[in-house]
Amino acid sequence: MRIVGAMTGDERLLAVTVERGLSAAEVAERVAEGRTNDVPARASRSAWEIVRSNVFTRINAIFAVLAVIVFSTGYLLDGLFAVLIVANSIVGIVQELRAKRTLDRLAIVGQARPRVRRDGRAAELAPNEIVADDVIEMGPGDQIVVDGQVLAAGALEVDESLLTGESDPVMKVPGDPVMSGSFVVAGSGAYRATKVGREAYAARLAEEASRFTLVDxxxxxxxxxxxxxxxxxxxxxxxxxxxxxxxxxxxxxxxxxxxxxxxxxxxxxxxxxxxxxxxxxxxxRLGRRQCLVNELPAIEGLARVDVVCADKTGTLTENALRLAALHPLGNGDTAPGVALAALAACDPRPNASLQAIAAAYPEDSGWRAEAVVPFSSARKWSGARFAGQGNWVLGAPDVLLPDGVVERAEAERLAAGGLRVLLLGRAGQPLDAPDAPGAPGAVTPVALVVLEQKVRDDAQATLGYFASQQVAVKVISGDNAVSVGAVASSLELPGAGTPVDARTLPEDGEHLAAAVDKGAVFGRVTPAQKRSMVTALQSRGHTVAMTGDGVNDVLALKDADIGVAMGSGSPAARSVAQIVLLDNAFSTLPHVxxxxxxxxxxxxxxxxxxxxxxxxxxxxxxxxxxxxxxxxxxxxxxxxxxxxxxxxxxxxxxxxxxxxxxxxxxxxxxxxxxxxxxxxxxxxxxxxxxxxxxxxxxxxxxxxxxxxxxxxxxxxxxxxxxxxxxxxxxxxxxxxxxxxxxxxxxxxxxxxxxxxxxxxxxxxxxxxxxxxxxxxxxxxxxxxxxxxxxxxxxxxxxxxxxxxxxx
Structure with missing residues (x-):
């Protein structure tokens, strides 16, 4: 990660620190001093706790006293009930130890692994391997695992809702603190670990995330x-x-x-x-299906579910995209492919759409980025300002273009076939304007980028199972409503023929609850709206399960009765979900x-x-x-x-x-x-x-x-x-x-x-x-x-x- 432009001495030192990170000797010194993130990652109770909880129980104590009384009479056969003490304890211990082994193995697979920079190289480490002053990279979807201070930031937005309850992302600049338990919504950066081990808030979160518990x-x-x-x-x-x-x-x-x-x-x-x-x-049983249960009552909760809210991308469709077509609109003097290659290359953490574009246009455009606005699910677009080339944006046509223009109508026609359509265009104002950061202004359309999503092979059978069990499925996506409806219709989801644009939904609770209860497919849903929709369904007496894999699903996953995250999804999504499908198979959900x-x-x-x-x-x-x-x-x-x-x-x-x-x-x-x-x-x-x-x-x-x-x-x-x-x-x-x-x-x-x-x-x-x-x-x-x-x-x-x- 580099800091571009004229720098003071302190800034050059900071740049070197960000680039190099700690040396091996510095890491060893901190380990020797005990300044490590040494909280053990327990997925379940210890073996001793399991034995103690199954042997030293109130019921066993009562039976033990009664057994002693009977044995004192000399009638040993009348003390046969004492065998229950041994049998009950052994059965409970054996079953829980087997569950412990399964949960320990799955929790290790599912835990967040931050990228830590040491000796000039970045590598993924387990949270308990981090030491004080480590330089940790962060990008969209990354969970902040220890408390720290921002060293470098590029349009960095952090969601601290897990700490404060406020859903609005917070812009972070160098020098700002970041708290463990929050996660990155957009942008990228690096921070220095200032509090590790039991001092950090994440220590408790990490320990609780996969614990074998029987809560209320x-x-x-x-x-x-x-x-x-x-x-x-x-x-x-x-x-x-x-x-x-x-x-x-x-x-x-x-x-x-x-x-x-x-x-x-x-x-x-x-x-x-x-x-x-x-x-x-x-x-x-669920562990054998690569399903991690963070909390045991989640199994009970799913038995009561009558509504499943599913995100389209990553749940009904696969995460991977492919560039299907590029439709130039004749409004630019630059070849669209060159601009697309430049946009894909300048994003340090490209999403699935940019990855598909980068695969189609791998050549170096030669453009130099002066400002970058990463993709945000709230904005629905990303962009960059290039030296000598101006401001370019890539995002949702119905967000970047006003209603009634020809290019937007064409985009909606293409999206109606279940395709993902993005608009490439020139922004009307600087993307890094200090008074309105990230505001594109009027956008001149240059090309329509058409991407294909592959529907999961198991999606239709899974939806059919829920229909047979009288469990309603509601598709809630940030994509174009018509496009989402086309995918849902291909899976024969009831009500998919009338998709709802979430921007038209009422905001007050009662009317929102009625609209969400009635509809089946919703597009252009913001993260805050997903959360509101889950709450609205709960207000009508529904038990709601929310499935998702992205950062934009985290708020809804957290508030749903049962949150189900995909194993390949963001660490933030996995951390708040009660159930994690580590094999990313939506078809596992009926088994759960x-x-x-x-x-x-x-x-x-x-x-x-x-x-x-x-x-x-x-x-x-x-x-x-x-x-x-x-x-x-x-x-x-x-x-x-x-x-x-x-x-x-x-x-x-x-x-x-x-x-x-x-x-x-x-x-x-x-x-x-x-x-x-x-x-x-x-x-x-x-x-x-x-x-x-x-x-x-x-x-x-x-x-x-x-x-x-x-x-x-x-x-x-x-x-x-x-x-x-x-x-x-x-x-x-x-x-x-x-x-x-x-x-x-x-x-x-x-x-x-x-x-x-x-x-x-x-x-x-x-x-x-x-x-x-x-x-x-x-x-x-x-x-x-x-x-x-x-x-x-x-x-x-x-x-x-x-x-x-x-x-």
Missing amino acids: SELRNGINTILKVITYLLVPAGVLSIVNQFSGHQALPDALRGMVAALVPMVPEGLILMTSIAFAVGVI VAEGRRVIGNIERVATLFLTKTVYSVLLALVVGVTGLIGFDSLPYPFLPRHVTITGWFTIGLPAFILSLAPNTDRARPGFVGRVLRLAAPSGVVIAAACFTSYLLVHPGPGDPVGQEQASTSALITLITVALWVLGIVARPDSWWKVGLVAGMTALSALMFVLPVTRELFLLDPTNTGDTLSALACAAAGIVLIEISRWISRLRRRAVSPAGAVD
């Missing part, structure tokens, strides 16, 4: 609410159970076993675990949406199973405790801890694990807690009532251990039978593997009562035919009541929803 989401907030309610219920139920067990005529070991059996199933030990596993597996729906739908199913168990366990503890206190002498809790363990295995644990990983394409809807409790609460109440009724019908009274064992077995038969029916409801709609799952769990449960070895191990005695028939009759009554409650619930929902939609 409707799903996790709902689960936390449920667990809070359960905690309040545990206290009275637990106290009552303890009082009842110790007030009867039971030996201390038996009383302790009954107390533990009452308390263990109240805790939904696997709910949080299954949620984490489902998210982690989702990240792993499908993964989100799988996760959210399956967690809802799993939550229903766990909460059903919690409801009937709390109610059983309360009912048995109250009954024992009001006159039923020595009514022990019906189950032993080992009974609770096998019930959890076959009606919740194994099925929940399988269901949490199963395919699920249902779009997520709000109201997670309500839908879960609509089935879990009545089912839990019915199971508790049926189980307690079965227990009372066959309970022999005190002093009959054989009869007590038979009564417990009968109550367990009722419990498992109705719980398996609930499992069948949760697994609907039926498919062969779900039928097989329920049948398999039923068979395994039955074997526990049939095989002599399991009957002896788990203290089961189903030999009393009358008791077994009573248990099955109570189970049948419970099943009927559950189906009646579901039928009533559906009638109520139909009454509320005229469309008759049901969950």
Whole structure:
């Protein structure tokens, strides 16, 4: 980078500093002093944090205390539930470590790599390799990774919206500070690193950009609410159970076993675990598709998306362009190709259009640039002033030319065929005028430059998928509206035949929301408008995903519910997006949406199973405790801890694990807690009532251990039978593997009562035919009541929803 013109001594020193950068010796000196950007780039939690978070949990602590109590009685088999501590921890640790490896690898691929000048050469370095006083180059789309001071600037504009919230770019000149976390919108320059490491704001951004986190989401907030309610219920139920067990005529070991059996199933030990596993597996699956998930709730968010706003360039079309034709307009004495070659050569960071022009006109024009105005998405044009040749501009014809001129009409005719058309012309005033920098004035058209964009092979199939899933797609582009509409029409996007020029959109929120909600294709959209359009859609209750790859997409990516950036896009776009498609394949997005729906739908199913168990366990503890206190002498809790363990295995644990990983394409809807409790609460109440009724019908009274064992077995038969029916409801709609799952769990449960070895191990005695028939009759009554409650619930929902939609 050179500073042209007469220079003072200080300016010459500055020029040398910019050109040379630090020497190897100077870099080594700063490393030795610890003046490095030494913040570790973590894509996920450390291995120790993963182990600690999965082992030292509140639920594991409760289970550990109860296990110690049971083991102290000498009945080791009744402490089988303690295996859950080990199993839950191991499964969670293994899944998260696999996710960590995937995220670490992908984060390294996706991180920003600034160009740092050392010993007179520029090279891309990782952010943590930068040292204090390094000279860092910057161009359009580059993220500023450390705090610094501008050394050289050429029409440099920096967007500091990530820091200040102000969307207008800020002009920067030598001596101005630049803050990490901002990014370059237009122009080029260099800055010296003044704050590195933990002193720089970017240190926190870089660490957070790809971290494996579970931040706030409707799903996790709902689960936390449920667990809070359960905690309040545990206290009275637990106290009552303890009082009842110790007030009867039971030996201390038996009383302790009954107390533990009452308390263990109240805790939904696997709910949080299954949620984490489902998210982690989702990240792993997406990672295999070269999709970097910066935040885990992004998977959940995509499950709720009903509008996808897609940028045309880089999303529906490939980034690369080709010069298709050059149409001279006869208004200049200079060959258009020479001027185009000069404009392409003078831009230090050419965009895709200038790259295509440079490929078509690689020869040296011999023109010397005296002032350069790089392309800006807000201006829609670039230009330069050449010595002896005047001021030249290249940009959008509908921006540079007034309405009604022949040249603009011809440009619109060409653009209607899906081509990108640029105008080459002479500017009417100096581009570097101090009172109006970058204002071209009246433009004399010289030539129309026609560029071709290739539509992505996977774009049409992807749009078709979204249409089939009732997800609206809106194409929002900075290009000519007619041109964008032609591309969208070729992909059979509904509504593409009536593209909207964003310059005609109303500015007030309500009317803008109505216009954006109605339209499908929008052209000539400024970065600020993209942001406003996303906000307008959100104001109408839509969950919006924004895809893009350029600097002009950053504001919208940041404000959308889910930001999806292309891996080849600007570092700024990748830094603010929750999801990065590292393979740049738009066709990956349906897989991301499908993964989100799988996760959210399956967690809802799993939550229903766990909460059903919690409801009937709390109610059983309360009912048995109250009954024992009001006159039923020595009514022990019906189950032993080992009974609770096998019930959890076959009606919740194994099925929940399988269901949490199963395919699920249902779009997520709000109201997670309500839908879960609509089935879990009545089912839990019915199971508790049926189980307690079965227990009372066959309970022999005190002093009959054989009869007590038979009564417990009968109550367990009722419990498992109705719980398996609930499992069948949760697994609907039926498919062969779900039928097989329920049948398999039923068979395994039955074997526990049939095989002599399991009957002896788990203290089961189903030999009393009358008791077994009573248990099955109570189970049948419970099943009927559950189906009646579901039928009533559906009638109520139909009454509320005229469309008759049901969950």
